[in-house]
Amino acid sequence: MIARVPAAEAAALVRAVTPDRELDRDAIAERFARARWSAIAEPGDADAGRLIAATGVTQSVEHLAIGTAATTLDEVAGGSFAEALDRWRPRVRQVDTALHLRQAARFGARLVIPGDPEWPVGLHDLGVHAPPALWVRGDASLLGRLERSIAIVGARAATGYGEHVTIEAASGLVDRGFAIISGAAFGVDGAAHRAALASGGATIAFLAGGVDRFYPSAHETLLTRIVERGAVVSEVPLGTAPTKWRFLQRNRLIAAAASATVVVEAGWRSGSLNTAGHAAQLGRPLGAVPGPVTSSASAGCHRLIREYDAVCVTTAQEMAELVDPSGAPTLFTGDPSPERIRVLDALTRSGRFVPQIAAICGMSIDAVRAELGMLELDGLAVAGPTGWRRVSS
């Protein structure tokens, strides 16, 4: 059986994708089991999460290997696993975890699991939907430092406007110490990664397929640079094809890993609305960049603001405030008082005396005198032989 790998070989394979770390026998068994789960269950499989939580990950894989009956599993783990077993069984026979680990080692990828310092803290909020493991190329340590990170996502068919805003946003956020998370797609995603790299910032790409399969292939060079200076991450093993389902589930990882999500441009039914939906469901701050109402590329953003309470964000500073609120919004400050406006209205450059000003303003003489005193202090009015005159400000 493919799942049965000699202990020494399993240890060598796991160690190759877990450099610089002491691993005892249990740790190796756990990592191997998590690598297996990442291929047996489709991303986001809550039944897998429940079984792992109930029996421990090593034990759960053993149950699959020995073909524990559904009724027994229901008893052991508390739940109803018949349907899930039907789902997993074909994969249990096919999945070659040793091959996946070998592939990962060949590409210099690392296996990161919950409890590792590299595990993105935000993924804990996914509960039973959390991935059993992540496959990471590049600087995996970045994943452990995502407290200040923003996901910038959006339309593949971004306009010039969308790309411009993305670049300004990503570089402005890098300047404020944020890591930029995205999905390496064409359009907004790619522009966000590029701008982050150009500004010398940290950037992380989450892929829907294996980290050996750069998708889209036209982003081969970009993804190679992200591996060199950031991190490329997936919850499915190397060699796995991206599918629509995996894209949707990849979006949940982006939303969960980042401290906030910003949608720059999105059509009315754009996939980035799915990422936004995950962010909202997880209680993560969600921002959307407005654009011309005449541009269909902004329709999804307006929809997020209008129907889903996304915050309207127009600058990198406002995006940063999604994570670090700057306190109460500023009120319309600095507006002069009604009395001041009325006295100023009545002043001319040639001069008027107080009783005349009072009649014009419909204010008492005393109130006019008080306002004139304040206006004089502010350099806006001056008294002279022709009465009070307005001073240009």
Next chain:
Amino acid sequence: MIARVPAAEAAALVRAVTPDRELDRDAIAERFARARWSAIAEPGDADAGRLIAATGVTQSVEHLAIGTAATTLDEVAGGSFAEALDRWRPRVRQVDTALHLRQAARFGARLVIPGDPEWPVGLHDLGVHAPPALWVRGDASLLGRLERSIAIVGARAATGYGEHVTIEAASGLVDRGFAIISGAAFGVDGAAHRAALASGGATIAFLAGGVDRFYPSAHETLLTRIVERGAVVSEVPLGTAPTKWRFLQRNRLIAAAASATVVVEAGWRSGSLNTAGHAAQLGRPLGAVPGPVTSSASAGCHRLIREYDAVCVTTAQEMAELVDPSGAPTLFTGDPSPERIRVLDALTRSGRFVPQIAAICGMSIDAVRAELGMLELDGLAVAGPTGWRRVSS
């Protein structure tokens, strides 16, 4: 004393600005008194509103005419009117109400007061800040039918984008039976009135100065057309100059008269934010049209959405929904189920058999069969000699 006009003359003057209505002696006295207040108090004077409410409008004017002492007034009306009397006294001596009424008659203007069927119902919400009367040129009856009306306001320095959106919005709202209210300024205001006229809709312009003084003067032709086919309104008598204070107070009338206010374009400190502030204070629905974040002409709109909870509105339909909510927002509907997405992912144009599809999807054979059945019904999958094939949709 100017306030003292012979009864017969006063009656003739009031009747000239109140055509087609029976008026008894009290009604004439009330109208005359309200015309006086509209010149004595500056717009929005709450003390005037309080005095009128406490003593009745005819009596309140009599108090001013005979010079009732502040202490007596405080006793009679309950309040503290010393400062207000200082404010009003210079005007009491100067205001020539007979002249204002004569001017109004000459311009075919009408005096409208609370209780008239032409009184805009929304103005009641202004309480003691409500105007004592309105001076109206054009079809005053429009003012009595503002239950379906939207104020479209915005930057004088509107961009081509702003004017385009304004025209689309105003004509779309007219098509939905809304009257368009605005301030006749350059830019958004003017475009809103023009589009309403062009669509054969009702439009009302509120001015900061008298309705004989068309401001801005370059809008002489536009305002003449509004008089012919809509209404031009002011709370100050004919001959009164527009001042900054009166513009700000005019904005409160626009916000109160309309059932909702929409800001199309507005700079960061635009005057239309003042109108928006009044609308919000009055609990009126407030919408703002987003635009490019790179355009300073949209900065005020984004600020309204971001900081003041204005609704992001992008079409006439969405503006209409400010007044007629269309029910709960539509959810991301029509998204296929996770299982369906996974089965579709696994289908090819050449064909695959169920066990293979089940292994690819990580789903049970039964679940795959069920989904394939649904997909077949929807015309998305078809069975044949090579197994199940995907059909292009």
